Amino acid sequence: MKFGLFGGAVLKNDGNSGDSLGYEPFMDIVLEAESLGFQSMFLVEHHFGGDGQISASLNLLSHLSALTSKLRLGTAVTVLPWHNPVLLAEQVATLDVLSQGRVDFGVGKGYRDIEYKGFCIPKEEAFDRYQEAIKIIKKSWTCRDKFSWDGVYWKFKDIIVEPAPFQKPHPPLWSAAGSDDSIRAVSGSGFNVLFDHFATFERTKQRLDIWRAACTENGRKFDPYEVCLARGLTITLSDKEYDEAIQRREARLSKMINRFGTLPGVKNERPNSYSDKGAELDDAALIGDPETIIVRLKALQEMGFEYVNILLPDDEKSLRRFSEEIMPELDDTIRQQTEVNEPALAKL
Amino acid sequence: MKFGLFGGAVLKNDGNSGDSLGYEPFMDIVLEAESLGFQSMFLVEHHFGGDGQISASLNLLSHLSALTSKLRLGTAVTVLPWHNPVLLAEQVATLDVLSQGRVDFGVGKGYRDIEYKGFCIPKEEAFDRYQEAIKIIKKSWTCRDKFSWDGVYWKFKDIIVEPAPFQKPHPPLWSAAGSDDSIRAVSGSGFNVLFDHFATFERTKQRLDIWRAACTENGRKFDPYEVCLARGLTITLSDKEYDEAIQRREARLSKMINRFGTLPGVKNERPNSYSDKGAELDDAALIGDPETIIVRLKALQEMGFEYVNILLPDDEKSLRRFSEEIMPELDDTIRQQTEVNEPALAKL
Numbered sequence: 179m180k181f182g183l184f185g186g187a188v189l190k191n192d193g194n195s196g197d198s199l200g201y202e203p204f205m206d207i208v209l210e211a212e213s214l215g216f217q218s219m220f221l222v223e224h225h226f227g228g229d230g231q232i233s234a235s236l237n238l239l240s241h242l243s244a245l246t247s248k249l250r251l252g253t254a255v256t257v258l259p260w261h262n263p264v265l266l267a268e269q270v271a272t273l274d275v276l277s278q279g280r281v282d283f284g285v286g287k288g289y290r291d292i293e294y295k296g297f298c299i300p301k302e303e304a305f306d307r308y309q310e311a312i313k314i315i316k317k318s319w320t321c322r323d324k325f326s327w328d329g330v331y332w333k334f335k336d337i338i339v340e341p342a343p344f345q346k347p348h349p350p351l352w353s354a355a356g357s358d359d360s361i362r363a364v365s366g367s368g369f370n371v372l373f374d375h376f377a378t379f380e381r382t383k384q385r386l387d388i389w390r391a392a393c394t395e396n397g398r399k400f401d402p403y404e405v406c407l408a409r410g411l412t413i414t415l416s417d418k419e420y421d422e423a424i425q426r427r428e429a430r431l432s433k434m435i436n437r438f439g440t441l442p443g444v445k446n447e448r449p450n451s452y453s454d455k456g457a458e459l460d461d462a463a464l465i466g467d468p469e470t471i472i473v474r475l476k477a478l479q480e481m482g483f484e485y486v487n488i489l490l491p492d493d494e495k496s497l498r499r500f501s502e503e504i505m506p507e508l509d510d511t512i513r514q515q516t517e518v519n520e521p522a523l524a525k526l
Numbered sequence: 527m528k529f530g531l532f533g534g535a536v537l538k539n540d541g542n543s544g545d546s547l548g549y550e551p552f553m554d555i556v557l558e559a560e561s562l563g564f565q566s567m568f569l570v571e572h573h574f575g576g577d578g579q580i581s582a583s584l585n586l587l588s589h590l591s592a593l594t595s596k597l598r599l600g601t602a603v604t605v606l607p608w609h610n611p612v613l614l615a616e617q618v619a620t621l622d623v624l625s626q627g628r629v630d631f632g633v634g635k636g637y638r639d640i641e642y643k644g645f646c647i648p649k650e651e652a653f654d655r656y657q658e659a660i661k662i663i664k665k666s667w668t669c670r671d672k673f674s675w676d677g678v679y680w681k682f683k684d685i686i687v688e689p690a691p692f693q694k695p696h697p698p699l700w701s702a703a704g705s706d707d708s709i710r711a712v713s714g715s716g717f718n719v720l721f722d723h724f725a726t727f728e729r730t731k732q733r734l735d736i737w738r739a740a741c742t743e744n745g746r747k748f749d750p751y752e753v754c755l756a757r758g759l760t761i762t763l764s765d766k767e768y769d770e771a772i773q774r775r776e777a778r779l780s781k782m783i784n785r786f787g788t789l790p791g792v793k794n795e796r797p798n799s800y801s802d803k804g805a806e807l808d809d810a811a812l813i814g815d816p817e818t819i820i821v822r823l824k825a826l827q828e829m830g831f832e833y834v835n836i837l838l839p840d841d842e843k844s845l846r847r848f849s850e851e852i853m854p855e856l857d858d859t860i861r862q863q864t865e866v867n868e869p870a871l872a873k874l
Contacts (some may be wrong), residue, residue, distance in 0.1 A: 226687070230688050233616040233620065237620045237621055238620065240585040240586070241589065241592045243589055265581075265582075265608065274548065276589045297681055298682060308719060334645065338539065339573075340537065340578050341549075342541070
């Protein structure tokens with residue numbers, strides 16, 4: 179099993195980062211994570227929240243690309259409707275060159291009402307805009323001659339987009355997927371898939387089964403490293419710590435639901451998920467002593483998961499303990515078999 | 527007198543960089559320049575040229591921000607009509623945070639026909655788009671509450687733009703200016719000014735005189751570090767090297783004129799500038815042995831210039847020789863008097 183990180187830093191306009199990591203401590207923890215054996219950092223991107231979440235994730239990753247040497251640099255996710263797709267293709271390709279091929283480009287169509295409203299983009303256009311952007315970005319990355327684009331949302335005339343990405347034909351594309359239909363669609367698109375950290379183990383297993391079946395239908399070989407599962411992590415050493423962790427997680431998720439009306443990926447699935455406090459929250463996240471977490475990860479591995487993104491903890495201690503006490507207990511036979519320097523590439 | 531660098535790297539889609547610096551050699555030379563006493567790197571940004579010029583300059587600067595500690599990181603220039611101004615404000619502010627306040631944000635309205643055509647933006651809208659973008663970017667950087675924007679080209683609703691830049695109230699804004707009118711306009715806007723490396727010494731002196739007079743009219747104190755003059759540099763140690771340098775410069779500029787129909791800043795001033803080969807080219811650039819270049823720089827200092835950006839040479843040798851043999855000969859009294867850790871800040 180291999181592990182990455184998922185999350186971000188916070189810098190509010192008043193200069194504070196609240197309970198979260200500021201930009202500098204965030205960099206420190208990511209560098210430490212690389213040395214501890216974590217293999218990727220998937221960075222969030224959000225706008226206009228007022229809570230200081232990272233807005234320019236590709237710039238942070240460009241900074242990180244100079245400080246790291248092995249870590250893969252991901253977005254989770256870049257919301258395509260907000261961006262000029264050609265400028266975005268240039269930025270991602272540049273990051274791919276700067277990092278010598280370490281980009282994992284996670285994309286989405288957005289879910290937060292304040293972002294649609296802020297950018298004055300009607301929510302009902304989101305999917306069409308997303309689809310048009312994907313086509314333009316792929317064309318920008320792979321077309322070596324001049325091309326023009328006369329779309330619904332974007333027009334370009336006689337352009338050559340430079341630089342070409344380092345990875346050929348282009349960086350792997352990742353998409354979040356929650357519902358059965360969207361899981362099948364992502365499999366069909368040739369993208370890799372990101373599963374969220376909100377769904378229970380049971381639902382998570384269902385999703386993977388749907389993914390496998392869809393891959394078979396699409397004539398796509400199942401590759402466990404093309405499926406990345408996010409999970410919250412809190413290593414607790416006493417009942418008191420355990421209870422506190424559950425409460426913190428509950429408070430955080432309730433706050434998100436209150437602010438954004440939904441959580442990504444679970445909107446139509448579990449509208450009342452977090453009304454039943456405790457048990458279900460516990461079930462989605464990895465909370466407990468190291469032995470408990472090892473058992474839980476082995477259960478995920480049994481389901482077929484080999485790539486887990488840990489929701490960035492606020493302290494280095496948890497990462498170190500995870501690396502020292504938990505990672506070595508997870509069988510990495512598959513990793514050793516399939517790990518090569520080049521990443522699995524997204525299909526065109 | 528203080529010195530910076532101006533230029534960029536090249537990476538064509540076929541993976542080559544031709545006679546120019548690739549991304550990695552470019553980084554190496556910039557790091558060396560910082561250690562040699564150069565104080566800034568102003569990076570170009572261009573699109574669709576097919577010759578591999580840097581397209582995502584803020585990502586390269588974000589990478590450089592992790593490798594450098596003192597060097598100021600500039601754009602020369604970011605063409606505002608191509609960018610969503612709010613996303614751009616986020617990116618520049620993020621770079622400013624990552625570099626702890628080292629951003630010099632150079633902006634322009636563009637001049638290349640292939641870029642207007644490529645982005646499908648009518649050239650006649652360029653100035654209005656530029657002006658609207660500037661207003662939105664400044665508001666994004668400085669407004670601490672939600673705001674909305676209902677402009678001609680951009681609309682935003684109830685947004686808080688994060689992060690705030692590190693420099694307060696915001697990074698210095700720089701604008702290129704060539705004609706008398708545009709020099710006066712830039713002075714009036716509170717921006718700092720970039721003078722190009724195409725104009726002769728005589729015209730360059732006129733420009734500075736106009737700038738000074740405009741500052742007086744605008745009630746703005748003349749600060750020599752708010753005026754940055756670009757100059758080509760080739761240190762030649764023989765007549766043969768000198769002749770070759772003149773020829774190379776001529777070929778480069780003729781190529782630009784042929785491709786883009788004009789050079790920035792000199793369009794209506796010297797349409798036939800480069801038909802008279804040799805003398806005039808020699809006059810604009812710093813070409814010659816170290817003694818000659820020292821004399822030329824002292825002439826610029828006499829005019830009132832105290833900040834010169836050297837057009838990035840292709841080799842480290844020239845930079846080292848410049849640093850060792852030329853820099854020490856230029857009086858830095860003013861620098862020592864006025865140099866403080868905080869940069870001069872653009873007015874709101």
